Amino acid sequence: MTLNILILLFSSGTMSGPAIIAALYVFVLAAFLGYQVISRVPPLLHTPLMSATNAISGISLVGSIVIAGSGHGRVASILGFIAVACASTNVVGGFVITDRMLRMFKRKK
Amino acid sequence: MTLNILILLFSSGTMSGPAIIAALYVFVLAAFLGYQVISRVPPLLHTPLMSATNAISGISLVGSIVIAGSGHGRVASILGFIAVACASTNVVGGFVITDRMLRMFKRKK
Amino acid sequence: MHWQTYFIEFSYLLASVLFILGLKGMSHPETAKKGMHMAEFGMLMAIIGTLMHFEIVSYTWIIAGLLVGSTLGAAMGVWVPMTAMPQRTALSHAFGAFAAALVGIAEYYSYTHGIKPIADLSHVTMSALGFEIMLGSLTTTGSLIAFGKLQGIVPGQPLVYRGQNIFNMSLLAVMIGLFVYLIFVPTAVIPFYAMLGLAFVFGVLLVMPIGSADMPVVMSLLNSYAGLAAAATGFVLGNKVLIIAGTLDGFSGFILSILMCRAMNRSITNVLFGAFGSASTATAQGEQGTMREVGMEDVAVQLAYASKVVFVPGYGLATAQAQHAVRELANVLEQRGVTVKYGIHPVAGRMPGHMNVLLAEANVPYSQLYELEQINPDLASTDVAVVIGANDVVNPDARDNPGSPIAGMPIIEVDRAKSVIVLKRGQGKGFSGLENPLFFKPVTGMLYGDAKDTLTKLVGAVQHA
Amino acid sequence: MHWQTYFIEFSYLLASVLFILGLKGMSHPETAKKGMHMAEFGMLMAIIGTLMHFEIVSYTWIIAGLLVGSTLGAAMGVWVPMTAMPQRTALSHAFGAFAAALVGIAEYYSYTHGIKPIADLSHVTMSALGFEIMLGSLTTTGSLIAFGKLQGIVPGQPLVYRGQNIFNMSLLAVMIGLFVYLIFVPTAVIPFYAMLGLAFVFGVLLVMPIGSADMPVVMSLLNSYAGLAAAATGFVLGNKVLIIAGTLDGFSGFILSILMCRAMNRSITNVLFGAFGSASTATAQGEQGTMREVGMEDVAVQLAYASKVVFVPGYGLATAQAQHAVRELANVLEQRGVTVKYGIHPVAGRMPGHMNVLLAEANVPYSQLYELEQINPDLASTDVAVVIGANDVVNPDARDNPGSPIAGMPIIEVDRAKSVIVLKRGQGKGFSGLENPLFFKPVTGMLYGDAKDTLTKLVGAVQHA
Numbered sequence A, B: 001m002t003l004n005i006l007i008l009l010f011s012s013g014t015m016s017g018p019a020i021i022a023a024l025y026v027f028v029l030a031a032f033l034g035y036q037v038i039s040r041v042p043p044l045l046h047t048p049l050m051s052a053t054n055a056i057s058g059i060s061l062v063g064s065i066v067i068a069g070s071g072h073g074r075v076a077s078i079l080g081f082i083a084v085a086c087a088s089t090n091v092v093g094g095f096v097i098t099d100r101m102l103r104m105f106k107r108k109k
Numbered sequence C, D: 001m002h003w004q005t006y007f008i009e010f011s012y013l014l015a016s017v018l019f020i021l022g023l024k025g026m027s028h029p030e031t032a033k034k035g036m037h038m039a040e041f042g043m044l045m046a047i048i049g050t051l052m053h054f055e056i057v058s059y060t061w062i063i064a065g066l067l068v069g070s071t072l073g074a075a076m077g078v079w080v081p082m083t084a085m086p087q088r089t090a091l092s093h094a095f096g097a098f099a100a101a102l103v104g105i106a107e108y109y110s111y112t113h114g115i116k117p118i119a120d121l122s123h124v125t126m127s128a129l130g131f132e133i134m135l136g137s138l139t140t141t142g143s144l145i146a147f148g149k150l151q152g153i154v155p156g157q158p159l160v161y162r163g164q165n166i167f168n169m170s171l172l173a174v175m176i177g178l179f180v181y182l183i184f185v186p187t188a189v190i191p192f193y194a195m196l197g198l199a200f201v202f203g204v205l206l207v208m209p210i211g212s213a214d215m216p217v218v219m220s221l222l223n224s225y226a227g228l229a230a231a232a233t234g235f236v237l238g239n240k241v242l243i244i245a246g247t248l249d250g251f252s253g254f255i256l257s258i259l260m261c262r263a264m265n266r267s268i269t270n271v272l273f274g275a276f277g278s279a280s281t282a283t284a285q286g287e288q289g290t291m292r293e294v295g296m297e298d299v300a301v302q303l304a305y306a307s308k309v310v311f312v313p314g315y316g317l318a319t320a321q322a323q324h325a326v327r328e329l330a331n332v333l334e335q336r337g338v339t340v341k342y343g344i345h346p347v348a349g350r351m352p353g354h355m356n357v358l359l360a361e362a363n364v365p366y367s368q369l370y371e372l373e374q375i376n377p378d379l380a381s382t383d384v385a386v387v388i389g390a391n392d393v394v395n396p397d398a399r400d401n402p403g404s405p406i407a408g409m410p411i412i413e414v415d416r417a418k419s420v421i422v423l424k425r426g427q428g429k430g431f432s433g434l435e436n437p438l439f440f441k442p443v444t445g446m447l448y449g450d451a452k453d454t455l456t457k458l459v460g461a462v463q464h465a
Ligand SMILES: NC(=O)c1ccc[n+]([C@@H]2O[C@H](COP(=O)([O-])OP(=O)(O)OC[C@H]3O[C@@H](n4cnc5c(N)ncnc54)[C@H](OP(=O)(O)O)[C@@H]3O)[C@@H](O)[C@H]2O)c1
Pocket: C213, C214, C215, C216, C217, C260, C264, C313, C314, C315, C316, C317, C319, C320, C346, C347, C348, C349, C350, C351, C352, C353, C354, C388, C389, C390, C391, C392, C393, C394, C423, C424, C425, C426, C427, C428, C429, C430, C431, C432, C449, C450, C451, C452
């Protein structure tokens, strides 16, 4: 993906260059960090990990909220509404389940 | 440092906001990554690590080069010249020594 | 920039940091809870920040959406049983990806309907948008099919026909073609919606040919797609926390799918296009001797007077919901001074960590859960190894018979134990559809019946032994 | 943006990735070399990219600088002996920090002399600039003093006077005050140069009161300052690869200093302001019995007929340059079938990993180098432990005597071995200036003389034993 976008950069004629480059740095660093952090999670916690990352990626909520609220006509608002609903389902559901699971893990009886 | 600059952001009246924010993200991510990566280096390699990071931080060379070359008057050029000299000493010296050390580490005779 | 903008940016930066810390916490069960609370707080901050966004003119739709979503999420969170985690995860990926796709569509819509200046729809933005929408859409439908297969709504066995892969590939090619075209002609509306439609269709076609047992791998892959879709959204909106969270999500999905494949000793491509577990591969090699059936009492006595017992749970434990029963049995045995351990294969059950969660739910302390590498050396000194609804993960063929389809897959070597008891309902095969020589070894005794009933009966029997 | 700009940005991104991969490689000696080559390639790309910068009008000064620097660097790289690594590292921090400081000064100069629009000198830019220059300058002078102390040009023992810390602190306060003032009035030239001057002075005052043995910690701290200075430069120039590389450097310095302090069981503050190793603490508690001196032959026989020998090197090995001699002895012993191991204390010598590098230089395979945690359990079953110019890291007081200044510092417990031989020149103390009860234990035999001579003699003696 990185490379792909990088190539596209060259074909780009807009001024959004610097912003995209910054975004690319963030992406690359996040990728490394993701690898480092996730690969340290023990198998014991792989199921909670799934629901946790799932909840976290519900952050796309922030995008949906703006669209739902910016009143760019009915269509946009409804699309936004659905997006907000879906995303927040993941956020709430994901975190609730993760907490529930983690509470179950005990060292001693 | 992060926080400090963050606070300053609010006192800032310029338009450089977005750029600085991007820089902050990069800084924060790099900090996490630095912690993760460095803390995995075994004591065995701590001395080479020192010279390696040292060489890498010689990247300030890129800043110095621009100053030395941009012809903003004698003073700037000379400052730039010295900076380039110092930085490249680190880059070359650092990498040469690191290689030299690493070549010495052997598993079996 | 107004002060709100700074506040929002600050909240996003904070959220990013807290998300990372949260996932770092996951490296140990002790720190995991605190980590999650950080992540939750981060999420809260990000949402509060967003609500201050100057573009927002009305909150009705937002609040409505939040209410619907939260109630739905809370309900799922509270009521979904641990055994249904795989389905639930698949469904949530569908939601996440769908949200990302919708955001993308709305963005494109607002560009093409003059709400945002079409000039701002640069090649770069369009390419990010395209990624977001393609990944989002195909992940949505793909995850829904995965959900259906895991839930049993959609037929589990792979749906295959000749020329399938070629067909799918060409479809993919068309989609990509449209995508590339759009990058250069962002305003081409029809190609856009065509691409969108194809993406939805492709998601279905991608998952249908894959057997339900392979769903976990597919799920994790879709997980990483969902994450990347979110990251792409971040590129479109120039929102860094989205990029970070999306990338982290994407990587966790990717890494987990790799781990699973490795534990099954198969390649991702084989999983995706091998149509594993389809009738073709499921040819049982017929009996290789006779199975020795053992009686309840006999087993009870063995367990009662053993000094070391290892339970090896598998998918059957999940379907039978026998986690509490096994825990009871363990208690009884421990009261009699028997050392009890659990050997957990990385791909036992139907999702990574599946068994760990189920046993944790039944209050099994995780200090008793041993990974494959840890338990195998122990087994030689084990008196009784009890295989509870596991099959492939204890199939010696993977170790001994290079010809076997699962040859090379690491297994829990229960056959090294002094005695092996296998709890299963009958002659049923594992997900791989292979015969399991373990069941024919003299050391092995078969105890037929639903795992839960059997275990509950065993508790009583052991108490009277 | 022109295509150059993209090329430059691309080269920087590539460099960042390669730097990270390079440091990741450092996690194992096998992968380290490849990692460094990646990092080197990354650096090359970044430089090539920069040379395309549109602001550059003339290359004379650039090329001159590169030539001078490269020759200097290459010369240092090739000729600096391994034993001089601490000094060399300190010196290089001075260079790095100085470069950063100069860039900062040049930037400020070009703003205040109308070369760049003064309006662009925002509060944010100024604060980053201030950081860069303060950290850069004080690190420059500080590192130079550190270099001097390690090289023996500057008196090693702490230079202390009453009210010192208060004085330094107030100086620091003034500097920070000027800095804050500058943030709000960036154009105030006099305060700027005042701050610059103070920073240089402060660097000196910061390091003078610290004993030479503590230099490694100081060095690593200065290392992290140098890194942060580079990162600040990145903020000033909006250059991300600078931020990344600087931060990585800063963190490695910081982490190493923490590790060292932990291994010495001391706090950073104690190192910086404790004036450790100054006359005050160096009060030897006088003899605690008698030392047993042993003869060359005696030791040779012990070694020759031992089945397991552990060498524990220390600072003395470095000063005596005895790494090759010890390797020879090890060879002779191994030919006689003796198992030889090396026990390396994390703070043996004068910088982290010091001993490892020296022994590696003498072709000792790193599979024979054991860390403190690994070797201690082994020592009980060791016939002869040979302490080569080590003192504090084998001082049992750290373990047994809670009153000792180094109490709680983990040590290599050579006194658990069946026999201990200590090679040192005489009654000299370790860097901590403490008496070492080990030397008075009945199990310990002292073999006086320069470590190198002694070891070389031992080689011959063992051959004739
Ligand atoms: N965990 C993952 O992430 C993952 C991912 C992808 C693929 N897989 C695959 O899934 C498989 C998991 O292996 P596994 O050994 O755990 O399970 P398995 O090989 O699928 O075998 C399950 C066994 O449990 C028995 N069973 C089913 N319901 C039962 C009940 N109610 N009571 C008692 N027994 C019952 C079945 O035999 P009966 O019908 O005779 O009862 C069957 O033999 C592996 O092949 C693995 O590759 C796992």
